[in-house]
Amino acid sequence: AYTEQLTRLTITKHEDTLLLYFNFWQQYRQELNLLQERELFDRFLRCAREWYPRVYRQLNVPWHVEGAPREIKYVAAFSAGGYFTILAQWLQDGCQESPREMTNLMTRMLFSFQTC
Numbered sequence: 851a852y853t854e855q856l857t858r859l860t861i862t863k864h865e866d867t868l869l870l871y872f873n874f875w876q877q878y879r880q881e882l883n884l885l886q887e888r889e890l891f892d893r894f895l896r897c898a899r900e901w902y903p904r905v906y907r908q909l910n911v912p913w914h915v916e917g918a919p920r921e922i923k924y925v926a927a928f929s930a931g932g933y934f935t936i937l938a939q940w941l942q943d944g945c946q947e948s949p950r951e952m953t954n955l956m957t958r959m960l961f962s963f964q965t966c
Contacts, residue, residue, distance in 0.1 A: 857908055868956050871937075899931070902930035
C-alpha cells in the first residue's frame with residue numbers, strides 16, 4: 851500500500867515523501883508498537899532493507915543518485931536504516947509529534963547535512 855501511494859505521486863520535494871511516510875505509518879501505529887514490544891521490529895527493518903533498493907529504482911525523484919547497483923545498495927541501506935530508525939524512535943516516544951512536525955524536523959536535519 852505504501853509503495854503504491856509513493857509511486858503514484860508526482861514528487862518534486864523530499865518533504866512530500868517524508869509527509870507521506872509519517873502519515874502512512876501513523877495509521878499502523880498499534881501494529882508497529884506490537885512489533886516493538888515483541889522485539890520483532892528489527893525483522894521489519896530487514897524487510898525494509900530488502901524492499902528499499904527495489905522502490906528506489908522505481909521512483910523518479912530529483913535527489914536520487916544514478917549509479918551502479920552496488921552504489922544504489924549502499925544508498926538504499928543508509929536511507930532505509932535512517933528512516934526506519936527514526937520511525938522506531940517516534941513510535942517509542944508515543945508519536946507525540948504530528949507527521950507534519952516530523953517532516954519539518956527531518957527536513958531541517960537533512961538540510962543541515964548539505965551545509966557540512
